[in-house]
Amino acid sequence: MKFKLLMLIASFLLLLSCQNEVDEDIGVFILEYPNEDIEIKGSIGDKVVLPQLSKDDYVFIGWTDGEDYYAGLTEVLETEVTLSPAYEPIESVFSKVEVS
Numbered sequence: 001m002k003f004k005l006l007m008l009i010a011s012f013l014l015l016l017s018c019q020n021e022v023d024e025d026i027g028v029f030i031l032e033y034p035n036e037d038i039e040i041k042g043s044i045g046d047k048v049v050l051p052q053l054s055k056d057d058y059v060f061i062g063w064t065d066g067e068d069y070y071a072g073l074t075e076v077l078e079t080e081v082t083l084s085p086a087y088e089p090i091e092s093v094f095s096k097v098e099v100s
Helices: 002-017
Strands: 026-032 037-043 047-050 058-064 072-075 080-089
Touching: 026 047, 037 047
Parallel strands: 026 080
Antiparallel strands: 026 037, 047 072, 058 080
16 A cells, blocks of 8 residues: 555656746747748747848848738747748849949
């Protein structure tokens, strides 16, 4: 009987040690790259740094979820946000300068 009680207590302690002790919510930005998706995780309310990309003849203006834009140091607001890179043609950002 003592053995069964000891095993029950040991099992209970083992289960308690397996619990996830993190009480805060984790958010993730899913960045859609051409060849693979990258996840950047952080606690909701914390800030993470989103990478800046480059593309020939375009200017990177940030990451978009289709409605809002995110760039640089960005606060994690939701549990999961999927973002795509947003670019503008270089001609629409900079005027052409002619040197005479």
